[in-house]
Amino acid sequence: MTIVIKELSINDLTPNLLQHFNRYQEVRRCWRREHDEWVLKEISFIEQWDEILKQEIVREDFRSCIHSGGTVWGVFDGANRMIAFASLLSDFFGSSNQYLQLMQIHVSYEHRGRGIGKKLFELCAEKAKAMGAAKLYISTHSSEESQVFYHKIGCMDAIEVNQKLAEHEPYDRQMEFVLE
Known part of the structure; x- marks a missing residue:
């Protein structure tokens, strides 16, 4: 399958941009901080975005990010659907x-495990470094699955916790990820 990765502009932010994006995740276990250590707990739920949330992400998150000088990358399949x-x-x-904060990174359910998330992470790391950041x-x-992804690409617990984000x-x- 051919994919195209592109840096999005305000003009790309149509209401239906994420129409074909499938944010499905069946979670069975999550990490929780207990007594100053991370513990894997049996916590089950399904996460799935509806159309209203997807439109809100485009209208608010993407638009705000680009307007404030940040960057949004989109990955599109051969039919020009954002995946x-x-x-x-x-x-x-x-x-x-x-x-600098990596605000979001998501791969549609059907396209996970193909290196797309890793490629997007690398693009974010390169851009953050070019902007003068030392860390993402x-x-x-x-x-559990999300943590496996972040650990595989070299992320570790943040040395300085952003309290606003944590709350x-x-x-x-x-x-955090150290930019080299």
Whole structure:
């Protein structure tokens, strides 16, 4: 299958951009912080985005990211349907302004396991480094599968936790990736 990765502009942000995107994940186990260590717990749920949420992501998250100087990448299949995306914010933070946040990275259910997420992560890392960041900051989903992905690409627990992000998503794992 041929895929095209493109940096999106405001003009690309149509209401139906994510119409064919399938954010399905059957979670069985999640990592939770207990007594200063991470523990894998039996926590089951299904995560699936509806059309209203997908339109909100395009209208609010993508638009805000691009308007503020951040970057959104879209991955499209041969029929020009978006099958994956990632967004990198442009606001530096941390004690030395060393972090830029990888706000989102998602691959449609049918297309996982093909290296698309890794490629998007690499693009975000390259862009963050070019912008002057020393590290990527990621507030990651705590599911077992998501954590396997982030650990495989070299992420570790954040040395400096962004309290605002941690409070907004209390079950997320706050991670970082050192840009070399």
